[in-house]
Amino acid sequence: MTGFIHLPILPVVLPLLSGIMLLALRNRSQSLQRGISMLATLALVPLAITLLQTASDGTHLIYALGNWVAPYGIVLVVDRLAAWMLLTTALLAAFVLLYAIRGSDTEGRHFHVLFQLQLFGLNGAFLTGDLFNLFVFFEILLLASYGLLLHGGGRNRVKAGLHYVVINLVGSTLFLFAVGTLYGVTGTLNMADLAVKLAQTPPENLALVQSAGLLLFAVFALKAALLPLYLWLPAAYTHTSAPVAALFAIMTKVGAYSVLRVYSLMFGDAAGPVANLLDAWLAPLALVTLVLGTLGVLASTSLRQQAAYLVVASIGTLLLAFGLGTVDSVAAGLYYLPHTTFGAAALFLLADSISRARGPLADHFESGPAMPGARVLGGLFFVVAMATTGLPPLAGFIGKFMLLKAAIASPLMVWVWSVVLATGLVGMTALARSGSLLFYRTHSVTSPHTEPEPDSLIPPTVATLMPVACLLLLIIGLTVWAGPISSYATATAAQLHAPQQYIEAVLGMDTP
Amino acid sequence: MEALIALVIGVLTAGGVFLALRGTTFPVVLGLTLLSYGVNLFLFIMGRLAIGVPPVIRTAAEGYTDPLPQALVLTAIVISFGMTAFVIVLALKARSELGNDDVDGLHHDEDRHR
Numbered sequence A: 001m002t003g004f005i006h007l008p009i010l011p012v013v014l015p016l017l018s019g020i021m022l023l024a025l026r027n028r029s030q031s032l033q034r035g036i037s038m039l040a041t042l043a044l045v046p047l048a049i050t051l052l053q054t055a056s057d058g059t060h061l062i063y064a065l066g067n068w069v070a071p072y073g074i075v076l077v078v079d080r081l082a083a084w085m086l087l088t089t090a091l092l093a094a095f096v097l098l099y100a101i102r103g104s105d106t107e108g109r110h111f112h113v114l115f116q117l118q119l120f121g122l123n124g125a126f127l128t129g130d131l132f133n134l135f136v137f138f139e140i141l142l143l144a145s146y147g148l149l150l151h152g153g154g155r156n157r158v159k160a161g162l163h164y165v166v167i168n169l170v171g172s173t174l175f176l177f178a179v180g181t182l183y184g185v186t187g188t189l190n191m192a193d194l195a196v197k198l199a200q201t202p203p204e205n206l207a208l209v210q211s212a213g214l215l216l217f218a219v220f221a222l223k224a225a226l227l228p229l230y231l232w233l234p235a236a237y238t239h240t241s242a243p244v245a246a247l248f249a250i251m252t253k254v255g256a257y258s259v260l261r262v263y264s265l266m267f268g269d270a271a272g273p274v275a276n277l278l279d280a281w282l283a284p285l286a287l288v289t290l291v292l293g294t295l296g297v298l299a300s301t302s303l304r305q306q307a308a309y310l311v312v313a314s315i316g317t318l319l320l321a322f323g324l325g326t327v328d329s330v331a332a333g334l335y336y337l338p339h340t341t342f343g344a345a346a347l348f349l350l351a352d353s354i355s356r357a358r359g360p361l362a363d364h365f366e367s368g369p370a371m372p373g374a375r376v377l378g379g380l381f382f383v384v385a386m387a388t389t390g391l392p393p394l395a396g397f398i399g400k401f402m403l404l405k406a407a408i409a410s411p412l413m414v415w416v417w418s419v420v421l422a423t424g425l426v427g428m429t430a431l432a433r434s435g436s437l438l439f440y441r442t443h444s445v446t447s448p449h450t451e452p453e454p455d456s457l458i459p460p461t462v463a464t465l466m467p468v469a470c471l472l473l474l475i476i477g478l479t480v481w482a483g484p485i486s487s488y489a490t491a492t493a494a495q496l497h498a499p500q501q502y503i504e505a506v507l508g509m510d511t512p
Numbered sequence B: 001m002e003a004l005i006a007l008v009i010g011v012l013t014a015g016g017v018f019l020a021l022r023g024t025t026f027p028v029v030l031g032l033t034l035l036s037y038g039v040n041l042f043l044f045i046m047g048r049l050a051i052g053v054p055p056v057i058r059t060a061a062e063g064y065t066d067p068l069p070q071a072l073v074l075t076a077i078v079i080s081f082g083m084t085a086f087v088i089v090l091a092l093k094a095r096s097e098l099g100n101d102d103v104d105g106l107h108h109d110e111d112r113h114r
Helices: A004-024 A030-055 A080-100 A111-127 A131-149 A155-186 A191-199 A203-224 A232-239 A242-265 A282-299 A303-324 A327-357 A374-389 A395-409 A413-439 A462-480 A482-496 A499-507 B002-020 B025-047 B068-098
Strands: A061-064 A075-078
Touching: A004 A030, A004 A061, A004 A075, A004 A111, A030 A061, A030 A075, A030 A080, A030 A111, A075 A080, A075 A111, A075 A499, A080 A111, A080 A242, A080 A327, A080 A462, A080 A482, A111 A131, A111 A242, A131 A155, A131 A242, A131 B068, A155 A191, A155 A203, A155 A232, A155 B002, A155 B025, A155 B068, A191 A242, A191 A499, A203 A242, A232 A242, A232 A303, A242 A303, A242 A327, A242 A482, A242 A499, A282 A303, A282 A413, A303 A327, A303 A395, A303 A413, A327 A374, A327 A395, A327 A462, A327 A482, A374 A395, A374 A413, A374 A462, A395 A413, A395 A462, A395 A482, A462 A482, A482 A499, B002 B025, B025 B068
Parallel strands: none
Antiparallel strands: A061 A075
């Protein structure tokens, strides 16, 4: 079992090492680089499953880096939530990479290096148990995401990228201010230790701690694209390349994860004077985000933009679930999270195939020539649209149903029910309209069978549609095994509501 | 001393925020740099101001200064240094791609002469 104790660090080290290796091999053949990148990404899936199985009985797997015990050293903590996020990331990354190696990775240099470093940052952020370390992993994933966002270059990408980079740099500064304040007051950065210290905050420091806590919330809300900090997202996601936008479907969830982790552990029910700091903010902001995101979906002028606004709307739903704060609602959010991640990624990838098949019109909502392969594309679009808007029988419906059920006891019940149901209907209408415009309202003269195909219309290939189909299969899997998965989500939520276990696991660790 | 350093951090941050809100890329980059200076100083003094005492164990020491913020600020400096370099290159790239140094790539000449 000696190798087993090092298991928690592997999801962090593996992408880092393969990223460095890919950098060294940058002048070697494209297929070698693709192979290594694919292997390293695929290896994360069994790793995440192993960690998930270990964590599923409620144990906290603690890994003290350099064998420095908490709170003095940095610890990595695998609990149900961390393992859940790792598995979601690994599955998403594998299929996104499968799409990228069909060509879009050669648009610029170092795609695979940046991709692996992005995974390094993501996995690290999910695993770390130290607030400053969380900042460092945020920076790593952001720096990799800057490179990926700009991958391939071009006017619009540079413009959207500049906004994205500047706003995130300001966000990083705020993060440091918040971390500094918390350290100045408590003298610790370990999250479990912070939870203990914050619960004993003396009254004279209360204002400081509260402002630091809310400052952290502002940073996480920026990453998660919560109102009013979501304005960077649509431009950035619309203009970047399709696999990057699909991978970024998990980026906003990092913000949501951080909100959940920090506020359940450090500012939860047991946090004494600073308990439930976010209650007044999270759910109302999430409701407004959901409304505005859905209005964006309705007003979009291209399919990629629509997908970007769907990401905003889904983060609204997700944070609404986290914001209601009961075990049931958090469980609904956790069940909904992988579904919406895979659904958004599938939509971005499919939008890319559609825009290739439409030639110069790309994915703009204008009626154009009939697409080659319209039946397959249309069929997939139908299923993706059903998934992203939360229509039965797919998992999005189950997630939203769990959320509505959990909201019955909440004082916000009327708001939650009306907003979630109304935005669901509006989103459905918007996607139905896009679908009928793209697939039905075509110029009938250009039938692909009778007229010579213009070179600009590239028919979809099996290779480009395969990742989309696989992501949809994952969503169907979430639906078919909804029972065990939602009970895992409920167990995760229950674990988050008992932060004492986490604190004891981290601080009560003996030196081996 | 405390008042002075608080004032310095405040001025740096205020200047940084002001410049970061400008409409052209160069002041924005300068603003981000000032902000990172401000936050680095802020992190540094979070271990409290202690003058002339060592950060590591020494037998003759009367007291110690907190070594952790110094390690934190080192990390933060390295990160902000890298980020500044990146955002400068990106601003130059935006200048060449968009044809001007406006953050939105707009030409304001018409508005200016109105």
